[in-house]
Amino acid sequence: MMPNSMFLGLGYAFTVMIVMAFLLNRGMAGRKAAIGAAASTAIVGGLLLGGVPDPVTQYLQVFRGLSVGQVPVVPLVGLLLLTAIALVSGRLFCGHACPLGAAQELMSRVTERKVDITRFRPRTVRGAFTALMAAAAVAAPFVLSANPFRFYGLQFALAATVAFVAVLAASAVVYRPWCRLLCPFGAISEVASRRSVLRLRRQPGCSDCGRCVRVCPTEQPVPDGSMSECYLCGRCVDACRKGSLAYGRKGR
Numbered sequence: 001m002m003p004n005s006m007f008l009g010l011g012y013a014f015t016v017m018i019v020m021a022f023l024l025n026r027g028m029a030g031r032k033a034a035i036g037a038a039a040s041t042a043i044v045g046g047l048l049l050g051g052v053p054d055p056v057t058q059y060l061q062v063f064r065g066l067s068v069g070q071v072p073v074v075p076l077v078g079l080l081l082l083t084a085i086a087l088v089s090g091r092l093f094c095g096h097a098c099p100l101g102a103a104q105e106l107m108s109r110v111t112e113r114k115v116d117i118t119r120f121r122p123r124t125v126r127g128a129f130t131a132l133m134a135a136a137a138v139a140a141p142f143v144l145s146a147n148p149f150r151f152y153g154l155q156f157a158l159a160a161t162v163a164f165v166a167v168l169a170a171s172a173v174v175y176r177p178w179c180r181l182l183c184p185f186g187a188i189s190e191v192a193s194r195r196s197v198l199r200l201r202r203q204p205g206c207s208d209c210g211r212c213v214r215v216c217p218t219e220q221p222v223p224d225g226s227m228s229e230c231y232l233c234g235r236c237v238d239a240c241r242k243g244s245l246a247y248g249r250k251g252r
């Protein structure tokens with residue numbers, strides 16, 4: 001990837017995150033805004049810039065570099081930067097600025113009826129896969145060509161293309177399957193987001209009707225929940241008849 005693409009990708013990611021944070025704070029980022037952001041991110045960060053930022057490759061490069069005695073400065077800084085963003089803003093990057101997250105969000109529109117995977121302990125599965133990917137980066141780096149982010153580089157690498165298509169197909173029946181079951185940065189940012197400063201919160205006026213919980217594909221907006229698996233998809237914002245969900249520092 002060209003350094004210019006990396007900087008342009010970061011610039012784009014920051015721009016879309018700031019715009020969406022503003023709209024979410026005003027209670028204006030429902031489903032239409034989320035889908036608009038996803039389409040923009042898939043086109044700009046994905047197809048035009050080659051899939052940046054790509055925290056999965058950064059994660060793999062960190063372990064690969066360390067295993068051969070190098071300090072992989074650029075991927076390490078990139079990963080730390082995205083983790084710091086999660087500490088402050090929750091899953092804002094995952095929700096709106098990640099090219100692979102965006103593709104899954106768009107595919108989730110095929111049908112709103114999704115297979116419920118919460119009973120399969122998705123966080124445990126993702127944690128195990130995260131460890132497995134670190135081991136693969138060290139012991140069998142050729143496996144890493146199957147990173148679905150690499151599809152966006154338009155090099156038509158077979159393994160990455162198969163992985164990307166598989167993730168898209170699964171996204172029609174499971175909400176964000178890669179993010180919730182497999183993504184190593186999903187695991188990192190979920191932990192970082194548990195006490196994030198900014199998150200979607202119930203505001204004064206909430207009547208505890210429960211509509212938001214019923215429409216949420218990840219069962220998030222329960223009172224006092226950590227929201228660490230909230231992808232800011234906007235479904236609950238649209239479902240709340242009182243306009244009592246907003247993104248910010250304070251809730252009711």
Ligand code: SF4
Pocket residue numbers: 055093094095098099100101102178179180183184185186187
């Ligand atoms: S969990 Fe991974 S693939 Fe999903 S949006 Fe976050 S970084 Fe992207």
Ligand code: SF4
Pocket residue numbers: 200212215216217218219220221229230231232233234235236237
């Ligand atoms: S709480 Fe659930 S429905 Fe609401 S934005 Fe987050 S993931 Fe979407």
